Amino acid sequence: MSVRGHGSALLLSAVALSAVAVAADTLSDARRGASGWVSYSVPLAGTQGPCCYDSWRRGEPKQRVCSLEGAGHDGMFGTIGGRERPPQTTDLHMYLRLERGEVRQLLAVGGDCPVDAGDAPVRVLDGVTPAASAALLLGLVESRRGDLADEVLQALALHDRVGTDALLALARDAKRAPAARRQALFWLGQSEDPRALAEIESILTR
Amino acid sequence: MDTKLKDAIRTALAGAFCVATLVAFSSAAHAATPTPPAAPAAPVARAAPVTAPTPAPRATPASPATPAIAGYPETLQGGQSALDSGDAASAAWIFNRVARAGGRDAEAAAYWQAYAEHRAGRHNEALETLHRFELAYPKSRWLKDGKALRVEAERASGKAANTQSADDELKLYALDGLMQMDPEKALPILKRFLAGKATPALKERALFIASQTELPEANALVLAAARDGTNPELQRRAIQIVGQTEEPELLKALREVYRGSNDLKVKQAVLEAYMIAESEDLLLEVARNDLDPRSRGQAAELLGAMGATDSLRTLYKQEKDPEVRQRLINGLMMAGESDALLDVARNDTNARARRSAIHLLGSMGEDVPDEVFEELYREAKDPADRDAVIDALQMRESAGPLVRMFRVETDPARKRRMLQALSMMDAPEAEKLLMEILDK
Numbered sequence: 297m298s299v300r301g302h303g304s305a306l307l308l309s310a311v312a313l314s315a316v317a318v319a320a321d322t323l324s325d326a327r328r329g330a331s332g333w334v335s336y337s338v339p340l341a342g343t344q345g346p347c348c349y350d351s352w353r354r355g356e357p358k359q360r361v362c363s364l365e366g367a368g369h370d371g372m373f374g375t376i377g378g379r380e381r382p383p384q385t386t387d388l389h390m391y392l393r394l395e396r397g398e399v400r401q402l403l404a405v406g407g408d409c410p411v412d413a414g415d416a417p418v419r420v421l422d423g424v425t426p427a428a429s430a431a432l433l434l435g436l437v438e439s440r441r442g443d444l445a446d447e448v449l450q451a452l453a454l455h456d457r458v459g460t461d462a463l464l465a466l467a468r469d470a471k472r473a474p475a476a477r478r479q480a481l482f483w484l485g486q487s488e489d490p491r492a493l494a495e496i497e498s499i500l501t502r
Numbered sequence: 503m504d505t506k507l508k509d510a511i512r513t514a515l516a517g518a519f520c521v522a523t524l525v526a527f528s529s530a531a532h533a534a535t536p537t538p539p540a541a542p543a544a545p546v547a548r549a550a551p552v553t554a555p556t557p558a559p560r561a562t563p564a565s566p567a568t569p570a571i572a573g574y575p576e577t578l579q580g581g582q583s584a585l586d587s588g589d590a591a592s593a594a595w596i597f598n599r600v601a602r603a604g605g606r607d608a609e610a611a612a613y614w615q616a617y618a619e620h621r622a623g624r625h626n627e628a629l630e631t632l633h634r635f636e637l638a639y640p641k642s643r644w645l646k647d648g649k650a651l652r653v654e655a656e657r658a659s660g661k662a663a664n665t666q667s668a669d670d671e672l673k674l675y676a677l678d679g680l681m682q683m684d685p686e687k688a689l690p691i692l693k694r695f696l697a698g699k700a701t702p703a704l705k706e707r708a709l710f711i712a713s714q715t716e717l718p719e720a721n722a723l724v725l726a727a728a729r730d731g732t733n734p735e736l737q738r739r740a741i742q743i744v745g746q747t748e749e750p751e752l753l754k755a756l757r758e759v760y761r762g763s764n765d766l767k768v769k770q771a772v773l774e775a776y777m778i779a780e781s782e783d784l785l786l787e788v789a790r791n792d793l794d795p796r797s798r799g800q801a802a803e804l805l806g807a808m809g810a811t812d813s814l815r816t817l818y819k820q821e822k823d824p825e826v827r828q829r830l831i832n833g834l835m836m837a838g839e840s841d842a843l844l845d846v847a848r849n850d851t852n853a854r855a856r857r858s859a860i861h862l863l864g865s866m867g868e869d870v871p872d873e874v875f876e877e878l879y880r881e882a883k884d885p886a887d888r889d890a891v892i893d894a895l896q897m898r899e900s901a902g903p904l905v906r907m908f909r910v911e912t913d914p915a916r917k918r919r920m921l922q923a924l925s926m927m928d929a930p931e932a933e934k935l936l937m938e939i940l941d942k
Contacts, residue, residue, distance in 0.1 A: 446641055467675075470668070478675040482640070485682030492679075493687055499676040500695050502669075 323428045326421050330394045333364060333416050336424035337407065339456040340388040342488060345406015346454070362405055364391060365414040388454050390429060391418070399436060404451035430458040437466065437476055445479065453483035460489040467495060576600060578607040581614055590621035595807070613644040617651055625659035637678055670701060677707050685715035693723060706739045713743045721747065725755055731763070738771040745775025753781050760788070769797060777804040786813050790820075799829035806833025815842055827855060835862040840870050847878055847887075857890040864894025872903045879907055885916070892919050901929035908935065 326334060348362035387407030393400050405411065433455075436448045449466075452459045466472055466480035481499075484492040576599045584593035597618055600611035612635040620628035632652050636645065677695075680688045692712045696705055709727055712720040724747070727733075727740035741759065744752045753776065760772040776784040782805065789801035798821070805813050814837060818830045834842045843866075846859035860878065863870050872895070879891040895904050901924060908920045921939075924932035 474671060474675075477672065478678070479640075481672075481675040481679035482637070482682065483679075485679030493683060493691075496676045496679050496683075497691050499672055500680075500691060500700075501698070 323421065323424050323432055326419075327392075327394055327397045327399075327432075329397050330419075331396055333391060333393050333413065333418040334421055335389060335391045335418050336421040336429070337387045337389050338424065338426045338429050340386055340406065341454055341456040341459055343384040343386065345385050345388055345404075345409060346450075347405050347409035361410040361412050362403060363412045363414065364393070364403065364416055364418070365412075388451075388456075390424075390451065399432075402436075402447045402451060404447070404454050426455055426458040430455055430462045434462050434466075437472075445476070449476075449479045449483050453486055457489070460484070460487055460491055463487070464491060464495055467499075578611055578614070581611065581618065585614075585618060585621065590618045594618035594622055594624070594627075609639050609642055610644065612638065613642070613648055613651075616648065616655075620651060620655045620658065623658075625655045628655045629659065637681065670704060673700065673704055674707060677704065677711055681711045681714060685717055685720075689715055689717055689720055693719075696723065696727075702733060702735050705733075705736055709736070709740055710743055713747060716747075721749060721752055725752055728756065728759055731765070731768070734765065734767070738767060741768070741771040741775050742778065745778030748779040753779055753784060757784070766796070770800060773797070773801055773804055777808055780808055782808060782810045782813060785810070786817075789813070789817055795823045795826045798823070799826045802826060802830045802833045803836065804833075806830075806836035809837045811837045811839050811842070814839065818842070818846075824852060824854070827852070828858060831855060831858050831862065835866065838866070838869065840866055840874075844870075844874065844878075848881060853884060853886065856884075856887055860887065860890040860894050861897075864897045867898070872898075872900045875900070876903045876907060885913070888916055889919060892916070892923055896923035896926060899927050899929070901927050901932040905931045905935050 323336070347360055349360055385407040389405050389407055389409070389411070391401075391403040391405075391411065393402075403411075430452060433448050433452045437445065449463070452462045455462070463480045463484050467477050467484060469477070472480075481496065484495060576596050578597070578600055581593045581596035581600065584590070584596060594615055597611045597615035601608050601615055612631070616628045616631040616635060619625075619631055629652065632648050632655070635642070635648060639645075642648070680691060689712060692708050695708050696712070700708070709724060713724050724740050724743050727736055728744050730737055730740075741756060744756055756772050756775060760769055763769055763772075773785065773788060776788075785801045785805050785808070789798050789805060792798050792801070802814065802817060802821075805817075811834075814830055814833050818827065818834070821827050821830060831843065831846060834846075840863060843859045843863050847856050847863060850856050850859070863874070875891050875895050875898075879888055882888045882891065892904065892907075904920050904924055908917060908924070911917050911920065921936070924935060
């Protein structure tokens with residue numbers, strides 16, 4: 297299965313892609329001992345996934361593409377308003393850079409966001425469940441990878457349903473570092489899931 | 503050669519050695535102080551929240567009781583210059599202005615405002631600013647510096663890392679989460695929270711978040727808190743938030759709060775809110791009409807901080823109270839009005855006012871050329887005014903004019919004062935003159 301990405305064919309055609317569909321039983325199987333970029337998709341929470349925006353002119357970005365090399369993205373990352381809204385999408389594309397099975401970099405973008413992998417091959421994983429993805433991300437929080445903390449929690453927030461589950465669990469866990477709980481509540485605030493609002497209200501009114 | 507003069511030079515040179523030693527020592531001490539990281543030349547927004555970017559919460563403005571911002575442009579670099587000159591309070595003000603203006607420097611300015619507030623000793627304000635910065639720019643390149651600054655500011659403010667209860671801390675996080683939510687959904691929760699039994703600090707936070715929704719009902723909440731004298735800290739914070747909204751109707755409503763209060767701190771908070779909102783008319787009303795000279799004086803300085811030069815000039819002509827006139831002079835300096843100050847220095851019949859104006863002119867750097875001081879010196883009839891000019895030139899480290907004035911001055915007392923001033927300067931013209939005199 298080729299890497300999806302609306303309008304990304306031109307960019308990715310020059311990239312050496314491993315187009316072999318890897319029927320990994322679990323995400324952890326695919327990670328084991330591996331190095332390099334892997335990618336998979338899960339359902340997106342909401343309908344607008346983030347992308348990378350650069351070269352702004354008159355309040356509108358002229359460039360909308362994320363680069364895997366060079367620490368992921370420069371310019372502005374997120375979703376934006378403006379005269380031209382990006383198309384709606386239902387997919388979240390996750391990109392993980394592995395080093396001997398350990399996650400070193402992470403990028404979570406909307407399914408329509410063009411991604412430039414440069415010369416780096418990207419191994420596409422099929423069949424990764426949202427639960428497995430959320431478990432991986434929670435594991436990263438537990439491993440206290442401070443340099444990835446923001447990306448991890450943001451990526452969790454973008455997972456439909458399971459993301460909210462994970463963030464709620466984080467926010468409720470008194471043993472978690474205050475910074476992690478704070479970030480979890482921050483991202484719950486961004487969520488349209490009614491459980492997020494209910495949780496926040498319950499904290500404030502007890 | 504006048505023996506007393508030679509003695510004065512020798513004493514001055516001995517003093518200069520001591521001063522030079524002290525200066526070298528203090529420079530070494532200053533070098534040991536960690537310097538802030540250099541501001542980026544052109545900061546680019548690195549990341550934004552997942553949803554459409556929320557407008558950054560309005561930053562808390564720097565305390566209006568700040569020294570002059572004259573001479574520093576309202577840019578990131580201007581704030582840096584103020585910091586480099588040791589003027590942290592002005593720097594905080596400038597960074598706040600840049601952050602509020604939005605634009606590409608807003609993110610860096612938001613961090614630097616917190617830094618400057620901390621340097622100015624306003625640690626609680628710095629913590630508040632940092633908090634808003636972290637919310638507005640969760641992926642900022644300045645986050646790590648912000649975290650380090652937070653630790654310093656908390657230590658300095660006498661707070662331990664976790665002085666509030668764990669439950670209160672979680673509520674604070676929950677409030678921050680609420681800030682990201684749909685305002686229509688968040689506001690009812692905030693209203694219930696404000697009516698409940700939370701700590702004043704949490705209620706202040708909730709009130710601020712309510713004000714950010716920009717819903718009419720939120721404005722009503724804020725105004726109610728601004729009127730409620732039963733919780734003075736919350737009341738003052740609510741008044742400040744009204745200033746931040748810049749809503750004309752809310753600001754006018756603060757008039758009743760001002761008139762109805764005997765609490766000077768509440769009155770001060772209202773005046774500061776007027777300044778935050780740049781409401782010159784409301785401040786002018788107080789500066790003109792308030793029966794309390796302290797309030798008129800404060801309004802005068804705030805008008806200066808706003809750069810309301812026409813109002814200041816008019817007020818100065820009309821005001822009779824000497825203390826208020828002094829504060830108007832301060833206001834003129836804050837507004838960068840060197841011409842008006844020169845007029846005071848030359849023509850005011852009050853000696854204290856003239857000397858104050860001369861001193862303040864001396865602090866205005868390159869905005870006031872050296873020739874102005876030489877002229878003032880020539881025109882001054884009162885010897886104490888001449889001394890004030892000498893002191894101002896010393897403050898500016900302007901050796902050239904002092905040397906020229908020394909050569910034509912005949913009064914030994916003035917000459918000695920000039921030599922003392924010159925001995926404190928590291929200037930070739932000063933050294934040349936001193937050696938010249940000793941060789942005679």
